[in-house]
Amino acid sequence: MATPAGDAHTTETDPDGPVGRDASRDHGGPAHDGALRAAAERHLRALAGESARLREDQWTAIHALVAERRRALVVQRTGWGKSAVYFVATALRRAEGAGPTVIVSPLLALMRNQISAAERAGIRARTINSANTTAWETVYADVSAGEVDVLLVSPERLNNPEFRDRVLPELAAGAGLVVIDEAHCVSDWGHDFRPDYRRIRSLLHDLPDGVPVLATTATANERVTRDVAEQLRSGDTRQDTLVLRGSLERESLRLAVARLPDPTARLSWLAEHLPKIQGSGIVYTLTVSAALETARFLSEQGLDVRAYTGQTDPDERRRAEDDLLANRVKALVATSALGMGFDKPDLGFVVHLGAPQSPISYYQQVGRAGRGVERAEVVLLPGREDTQIWEYFAGLSFPPEATVRETLAVLAAEGAPMSVARLETRVDLRRTRLEQMLKVLDVDGAVRRVRGGWTATGLPWEYDAERYAAVAEAREREQRAMLDYLSTDTCRMEFLRRQLDDAQAKPCGRCDVCTGEYWPTDVDPGRRAAAADHLDRPGTPITPRRQWPTGMDALGVTLSGKIKEELRAGEGRALARLTDVGWGTELRRILAEDAPDEPVSDRVLQGVVRVLATWGWERRPVGVVVMPSLTRPAMITDLARRLCDLGRLAPVGALGYRSESGPGPRRHNSALRLHQVYSELVLGDETAQRLVDLQAGTPGPVLLVDDHTDTGWSLTVGAALLRRAGAPEVLPFTLATNGG
Known part of the structure; x- marks a missing residue:
């Protein structure tokens, strides 16, 4: 973290004017600068050992923060000593009687390391994050009592309604220094953009004059550096951001x-x-x-x-x-x-x-x-x-304008806070992507998170299609x-x-x-x-759904709470996850949208048989039921037939859809997908009678076979239909399941 005396270092300045400043200026001058540097060196040695000496760029940043109360962006390689800058600056500011340093830090691992480093230098550090919720009130009290030098806050806390409205204003008013760690997350041009970080702009805007701000990162190109530096300039009267950008060479x-x-x-x-x-x-x-x-x-x-x-x-x-x-x-x-x-x-x-x-x-x-x-x-x-x-992760980008407008319209029409779970019943986005979109809209002022969920602000909002396309x-x-x-x-x-x-x-x-x-x-x-033997081992569990999604009544579906035990599917199996490096490669090929609907190869069938042979079920299945498929009916019907032949299982038949078109285009979130399949999936009279006859003669579990499971709701509803018709247990089996 610190720099031994004599280490080579270089300084690069931002060449483009308004957000940059020459970092190589002479710091000679008033005597108090000499005293300030001597104090800074003492604090660094307490932090990192007697051999530690400040780099000139570290001193430039510390002087700007402590003596000039400036806003600075430090872009330096990992291990250069960025944390030393803000811990030394904290010690100097606290000695002047300033309030605690507030560090916005993205990860618990990072927070733990920072706290350990601070404690070695005698700096009292505390944290507020999702892992220590029971300690928050004590931390708030310690901050108010002046017993905390550094408070580390996760970016998600910045828009927690209670923290934002009750704690943040007091922290912002009394902070001696604000630090934004991993500052490339602020910029949507950065490789790890996080919407929660964009709320930092509001925090910076509300800071009293004279509160210095430090942003640090090891990974920012020129465009990200410029974007972050501009965001640090909160208000027309602010000084330009000091940018210290060094060599990224790593000699080891x-x-x-x-x-x-x-x-x-x-x-x-x-x-x-x-x-x-x-x-x-x-x-x-x-x-x-x-x-x-x-x-x-x-x-x-x-x-x-x-x-x-x-x-x-x-x-x-x-x-x-x-x-x-x-x-x-x-x-x-x-x-x-x-x-x-x-x-x-x-x-x-x-x-x-x-x-x-x-x-x-x-x-x-x-x-x-x-x-x-x-x-x-x-x-x-x-x-x-x-x-x-890469293509899969690219699909998690900001949604198209029509989806965003639909979300804003739903929130406006509701007129009251809506939880994400309830909003899912109206907007076809997976929860993670929906939450990300709401955070961006929150930063843009179009929505606001309050107790009970999210509301529309009614403020004008423009879809920045040009920026999203450029990103x-x-x-x-x-x-x-x-x-x-x-x-x-x-x-x-x-x-x-x-x-x-x-x-x-x-x-x-x-x-x-x-x-x-x-x-x-x-x-x-x-x-x-x-x-090869390891990768060729087939089989991954399919965990049964145990809870219906929240808010299904809004879609006219009277399902809520826990799924009744007597209707629940058993733990299923898939041949592999689509993301697996072994079987996943072959499954991605045969289940691709443009792949032909044809029987699986003998190799895939052998993998399926191995999964069934090693399943370890309490009771062996006695029959096979086929899920309806509009895209691969030949593949799934043939697979079910061959399973019956190989395992001497009874062919019970297939579930069906009420309409020829089936559920329609696949929905992406749980609530809307459940609504689709619950409305369409049926157990026909002929299949139901075969199931009854089978259970009367040879009672036991049935396999429910499909090609692929994503949200799991098709299998859940199918299992409930079969259980209601007399199946003592339903064991889902698919070729593939989505994986992380």
Whole structure:
């Protein structure tokens, strides 16, 4: 975090005028500047040890904050010492009698590291986030009593109605310094834009004159830097933002790309080479399912690894972080959930199993490594499926104007706060995407979050189609640049630095292109066979729905609360997740929109049989029921017939739709999808009678077969129909399920 005396450093100034200022100006002058710097150096040594000395750019930022009460943006590489700037500035401001520093920080891991660092320097730090709700009132009281030097706040808190209306005004009025960590999140041009961060503009606008503001990031190109700096300039009378932008060179990193032909080769490469790399590190994957699958395989191969995703239990995530920090594990196999703020100076390697869709986000993730060691290995193992995963995430962009206008109209017509769950019954967006859209509209002033949900403000609002299209185009350019990185014949570090508009970019002399030293791509046949066996293991659970969505009465559907036990589906199985690196590849091909409706291959059928053979059910099924399908009736009907033949199961028949067109275009959220299938799905008399006859002669569970499950409501309603007709248990089975 701190900089030893004598470390080389460079300073780059913003060349374009209004948001920039020459950072190399002479700080000689009044005697109090000398005293201030001496005090700053003392605080730094308390924070980072007796050998620590301030970089000139660190001192420039601290002087601007403390002596000039300015707003500053620091864009410097990971490990440069950005947190030292705000902790030293905090100590100096508190010594002057100023209020506490408020740090807006995006991740719990980052907060924990920051609190530990602050405590080492005698700085009293507390946090307000979703993991410590029971302590909030105590924290508020301690802040009011002046017993807190640093308060870390998650961006989501800024629009919690109680925090926003009761706590935030007092904090803003009494703050001695405001810090925005990972400030690239403020900009929708940034690789990790977060709508909650945009509310920081309102916080900054309401600050009293003279409260300094510091924004920091390690990953911002020129466009993002300009956008963030402009947002820091809140009001016409504010000074221009001081921009300190340094070199992004990381002398310890050895960048490389190893192209391997398939997922089997990539997994076996990991198992073979990770033990040879010194130290512990991170293996990044693009999806949750890939992280879990990879961690299982590496564990089977004798490596001590842990999976780490956004779906991992918070306590388990913290234990995993602690194990990596203490070098008790070789690696965490993680999604991007392990990202900003994870501070382990001796991290020895970062390996990517699949390419991120942006060189900028890739640089941020590899920047976790090599901060306190002379050499760190950074290897990218791209996969053919990477671009398909990018396409999926691209579908989560800001919705089209018609959908946004529809949402505003629904809120306006309601005339009272609407919960997201109730709004789902009227707007066809998945909950995550709906919440993201509401946050953007909140920042734009079109809606407001209040107790009980969301309301329309009635204020004029324009759909900025040009900006949204430009952002989407920028994302596409980043994806093309990422593909160029994989095949570049020039220095890889220079390539990444140029993507971040680092004017000082030059060949590093260390990467595989510069040295001509490439990682071997031959893999041990035994390990490859083990990887192939691992990826060929079919089967993933389908967890049954247990609760009806909220607000279904608004759609004329009288379903609410828990699904009755006597109508509930049992735990089902799918051959694989669509995002799996093994079977998922084949399933994405045969279930693609333009794929022909034809029987599954013998290989897929063998996988299905293996899933059924290892299911471990309490009672063996006695019959098979087919879900109706308008897109793949031949595939599903043939699959059900073959299952009956192979398993000696009774063909019970199929469910049907009330109308020839079926439920209509697939809805994306739970409430509207349930309304569709509940209104259309039926159990015909002939199938019902076969079910009754079967249960009278050979009672037992029935398999409910479909090609794919997404929201799970088709299977849930189908199971309820069959249970009501006399099936003692319904076990859903599909070829594919959506995965993370």
